Amino acid sequence: MSEVLVKSVQDMLNEEKWTRAAISNYSKNNFIELADIVEKAISENCVDEVKAVCDEHLSHTKNSIIALYFSGMLALKKGTLDNSALITLVDIFQDNHKPNIVTYLCESILERDPSNKFALRTLATAYREEGNERVWEIYETLVKVDYEEADVTKLLAERAEKNGDMETAIDYYKKAIHRYINDGINSMNQIKELWTKLVSLIPEEIDFFYLVQRKIAKGISADKSAVLMQELYEYYKKEAKWDTAIDILKLVLSIDDKDIWARREIVECFRNKYADHSQLEDYIRDSNLTQNWRNIFEAISDFEKHIAFDAKNFVFHRSWGVGIIRKVSGDQITINFGKKHGIHEMSLKMAITALQPLSKDHIWVLKATMKKEELVKKVKDDKIWALKTIIRSFNNNCDFKRIKAELVPSILTPGEWTSWSTNARRILETDASFGINPNDINMYMVREHQISQEEKLSNEFKAQKQFFARIDILMKFAQKADTDSELFADMFAYFTGYLKSFSSVTEQVMASYLVVRKISAQCPHLAYNFKYTFAQLFDEIEDPKKMYLDLKDTKNTSLRKDYLQCIRTLLPNWVDVYVKLFPTVLQQDMLDQLISSGHEDAVKKLAVDSFEDYKLYREAVIYFFKECKDEQWFKDAGISYEKQLITLIHILDLVYREIENHVDTTENRKMDRQINLL
Numbered sequence: 043m044s045e046v047l048v049k050s051v052q053d054m055l056n057e058e059k060w061t062r063a064a065i066s067n068y069s070k071n072n073f074i075e076l077a078d079i080v081e082k083a084i085s086e087n088c089v090d091e092v093k094a095v096c097d098e099h100l101s102h103t104k105n106s107i108i109a110l111y112f113s114g115m116l117a118l119k120k121g122t123l124d125n126s127a128l129i130t131l132v133d134i135f136q137d138n139h140k141p142n143i144v145t146y147l148c149e150s151i152l153e154r155d156p157s158n159k160f161a162l163r164t165l166a167t168a169y170r171e172e173g174n175e176r177v178w179e180i181y182e183t184l185v186k187v188d189y190e191e192a193d194v195t196k197l198l199a200e201r202a203e204k205n206g207d208m209e210t211a212i213d214y215y216k217k218a219i220h221r222y223i224n225d226g227i228n229s230m231n232q233i234k235e236l237w238t239k240l241v242s243l244i245p246e247e248i249d250f251f252y253l254v255q256r257k258i259a260k261g262i263s264a265d266k267s268a269v270l271m272q273e274l275y276e277y278y279k280k281e282a283k284w285d286t287a288i289d290i291l292k293l294v295l296s297i298d299d300k301d302i303w304a305r306r307e308i309v310e311c312f313r314n315k316y317a318d319h320s321q322l323e324d325y326i327r328d329s330n331l332t333q334n335w336r337n338i339f340e341a342i343s344d345f346e347k348h349i350a351f352d353a354k355n356f357v358f359h360r361s362w363g364v365g366i367i368r369k370v371s372g373d374q375i376t377i378n379f380g381k382k383h384g385i386h387e388m389s390l391k392m393a394i395t396a397l398q399p400l401s402k403d404h405i406w407v408l409k410a411t412m413k414k415e416e417l418v419k420k421v422k423d424d425k426i427w428a429l430k431t432i433i434r435s436f437n438n439n440c441d442f443k444r445i446k447a448e449l450v451p452s453i454l455t456p457g458e459w460t461s462w463s464t465n466a467r468r469i470l471e472t473d474a475s476f477g478i479n480p481n482d483i484n485m486y487m488v489r490e491h492q493i494s495q496e497e498k499l500s501n502e503f504k505a506q507k508q509f510f511a512r513i514d515i516l517m518k519f520a521q522k523a524d525t526d527s528e529l530f531a532d533m534f535a536y537f538t539g540y541l542k543s544f545s546s547v548t549e550q551v552m553a554s555y556l557v558v559r560k561i562s563a564q565c566p567h568l569a570y571n572f573k574y575t576f577a578q579l580f581d582e583i584e585d586p587k588k589m590y591l592d593l594k595d596t597k598n599t600s601l602r603k604d605y606l607q608c609i610r611t612l613l614p615n616w617v618d619v620y621v622k623l624f625p626t627v628l629q630q631d632m633l634d635q636l637i638s639s640g641h642e643d644a645v646k647k648l649a650v651d652s653f654e655d656y657k658l659y660r661e662a663v664i665y666f667f668k669e670c671k672d673e674q675w676f677k678d679a680g681i682s683y684e685k686q687l688i689t690l691i692h693i694l695d696l697v698y699r700e701i702e703n704h705v706d707t708t709e710n711r712k713m714d715r716q717i718n719l720l
Contacts, residue, residue: 044088051079051092051112055099058108065138068107070146076108077150080115089116100127105134118154125160132164144168157187157566166194185217187567189531192221192229196236208243215240216250220528223257230266233258237270245277248286249477249493253500255293256480268297275307284315286490292342299338308342316349320370325349350399351375351390356407357397362386364400364410380410405435405448414453421453425466426473430488433476441484442467474498478505495522500529503536509550512536513557514596521598525565534561538570547582549592555579556593556604576612586619587626602627610635617641621648625662630669637675646679653681656689657696663689664716690717 083092093116096109103109114128128151135143148165151158162184169177178201185195199214219236222229237254244250251274258267271290278287291308295301309331316322329344330336351357355367357377365379365386373390377397388396400407408417408431421428432448433440445466450459470476474492479485483505493501499519506512516533523530540554555576562569583589586609593601606627610616617636621644624632636645649666652659667686670676694717697710 044086044091047079047082047086048088048091048095051083051108052095054108055095055103055106058106059103065107065134065140068135068140068143070142073111073143073146073150076111077115080112080119083112083116084119089119092116093120105130107131107134110134115150115154118151118158125158129160132160136164141168141172155566156183157569159184159188162187185214186526189528190221190224192218192225192232195221196232212240212243215243217528219254220257220532223254223261227262230262233262234270238273241274241277245274246491247493248274248491249489249497252293253497259297264297268294268301272303279307279311282314284311287311288315295338300334302334305332305334305338308338312345312349319349319352321352322349347394347399348390351393351397356400356402356404357393358400358406359397364406365397401435403431403434405432409452418453421449422458422462425462425469426475429466429469429476429486433486433488438487439479439485441486478502480505483507483511496524496527496529499523500533503533510553510594510596510599510601513553513601514598516557516561517598520561520564525561525568531568534558534568541570541572541574547579547589549589549594552579552583552589552605553593553601556601556608557599559608560604576608577614580609580613587623590623590626606632617644621645624648625652625659628661628665633670642675645675649676649679650681653685653689656693660693660696660713663693664713664720668716668720690720693717 083089093113096106096113096116099106099109100113110127110131114125114131117124117127128147132144132147135147145165145168148161148168151161152165155161162180166177166180166184168174169180178198181194181198185191185198195214195218199211199218202208202211202214215236219233219240222232222236241251251271255267255271258270271294275287275290275294278284278290288308288311291304291311294304295308298304309326312326312331313322319325325345325348326332329341329348331341331345333341351367351370353367353370357365357367359365359377359379362379362383365377365383367375368378368385369376370390374387375390375393376385376387377393378385412420428449429445432445435448436444442463446459446463449462450456454462470486474495475489477487477489477493477498478501479487480501483502496519499515499522503512503515503519506515512533516530516537519525519530519533537554537558540551541558544551555572558570559572559576580586590602590605593605595601595603606620606623606629609619609623613619617639620632620636633645636642648662649670652662652666656663666676667690671686694714697714697717701707701710701714
């Protein structure tokens with residue numbers, strides 16, 4: 043039946059060539075008839091044959107309407123990323139002013155491939171020109187699948203804002219600014235416009251603005267990012283939120299420490315923050331904070347050290363512990379270190395060197411001032427409070443070792459810590475009010491405002507320096523967050539970058555291929571157009587067994603399984619590769635696949651070879667004896683029970699000898715235990 047259809051298509055192509063049907067004669071009904079033939083080709087399993095006929099025809103008749111349609115629509119069915127035939131077809135009817143056919147073709151393409159960017163763009167143009175309100179639906183889909191589309195994203199944001207849907211508007215404005223940043227310096231005007239808009243709408247989302255600032259500084263210009271932060275600073279200054287305002291100014295000064303405006307503003311902020319401090323003006327003068335000749339960060343450091351010493355403030359001394367400042371008189375301060383160490387006086391100069399200022403909420407202050415049973419109860423009952431208190435106590439930058447050191451054994455016993463820490467780790471991972479230091483994955487921080495799961499995972503990704511740990515975060519993002527996010531696209535692009543240019547197929551390149559392949563299947567809008575097939579990459583691998591071992595799986599990844607699956611489905615010689623890999627992989631599923639696909643003899647030979655060359659295949663021998671000795675295929679392999687036992691004894695002899703010589707001691711002890719448990 044399929045032969046009849048293929049011949050019918052060939053006849054249609056020949057007839058079209060001889061009759062030279064005019065473009066103007068084509069109607070929507072003609073393509074409906076062609077669509078029926080496409081469905082027949084699919085149902086009769088002759089897609090490849092029909093497409094081959096059409097592709098051959100196009101090699102010498104490049105504008106054949108029928109061949110372009112069949113080739114393009116069947117390519118969609120096959121899932122290829124080559125749109126060239128359909129693009130040519132649509133362009134022909136656009137050039138000949140046939141909008142109805144253009145619309146029909148685009149709608150037909152989207153029925154098979156809802157993420158087709160070309161069809162979405164073309165259909166959006168057609169709808170817009172005819173005033174069709176469905177253009178907004180197309181725009182919404184387009185921005186989901188095309189991460190480079192910024193103008194339409196901004197258009198959707200403005201429409202949502204006009205309609206009063208502020209949540210949607212803000213989401214689109216955020217997407218748009220990320221996309222314009224990716225476009226680079228040429229989009230700086232749009233970036234400035236959107237920054238101003240977002241400052242007016244969500245000024246409190248300080249972490250979002252810090253994220254965008256870092257992206258602009260890295261990808262466009264640090265100076266331009268500083269100018270934008272000045273606009274955000276004005277909001278916090280107006281709201282008298284001095285800590286955040288000061289942090290912003292410190293960032294601006296870190297980009298340009300000679301910025302006179304920022305220096306003047308930070309002095310004003312300090313004056314407002316410490317307006318009630320008795321020594322404020324003296325400390326500003328002594329630190330030379332207002333003098334442009336003094337390094338600004340040295341001046342800030344001196345000022346902040348001095349300003350912390352005021353009556354009723356807490357301090358810490360290495361020998362005397364926590365104390366409270368009772369009095370500041372001129373250059374002398376009086377501190378009460380409690381009953382044990384009493385009251386001490388010292389000069390301000392000595393205090394700056396010997397004492398560490400503490401906030402009243404510092405964990406050391408709470409330990410010194412609260413009843414122990416009350417603090418223990420508070421820590422046990424309110425883990426979020428405990429975590430925030432400890433992290434903030436150390437400049438809002440604290441790792442889990444420090445958290446444990448502050449709680450065990452002074453507040454929690456080692457046994458209590460075990461269960462407490464399990465819950466605490468879960469809170470740090472899931473609670474949006476906690477974040478990761480962008481420069482160190484091990485350090486936690488408390489956020490003034492909660493951020494989205496997407497932003498939290500993105501920050502973790504940036505802070506993480508280990509390659510395979512980054513894959514884990516990407517896959518966690520794919521499972522738990524919105525893959526339409528710009529942040530996910532940025533993370534995904536990190537791995538596609540490994541596939542664009544490489545000199546050898548390392549474990550990073552192979553892992554990138556596997557993860558990009560998986561994400562492309564899960565998220566069609568991110569489908570990546572690979573330059574190389576898996577077979578081509580595999581041919582470049584020096585040692586497939588070592589590659590398997592070098593692929594490091596984590597909680598959210600299955601790289602080794604994906605590697606084996608690609609070998610099974612994408613390599614014509616997969617049987618030979620599976621046989622070579624099995625002594626390394628040792629998975630029953632591999633044997634089952636070989637046997638079920640008719641390669642039982644290869645499995646038998648593998649078992650026989652393993653027992654013959656047991657010095658190289660020790661683990662395989664142990665596996666076959668433990669897991670397969672009762673299988674019929676193993677019995678049919680002809681390895682006598684006596685030979686099996688003698689081989690195991692020889693392996694034990696090798697194992698003991700190597701343990702005695704300190705060779706691979708851990709692995710040999712493991713084999714020793716395995717054999718003795720058989």
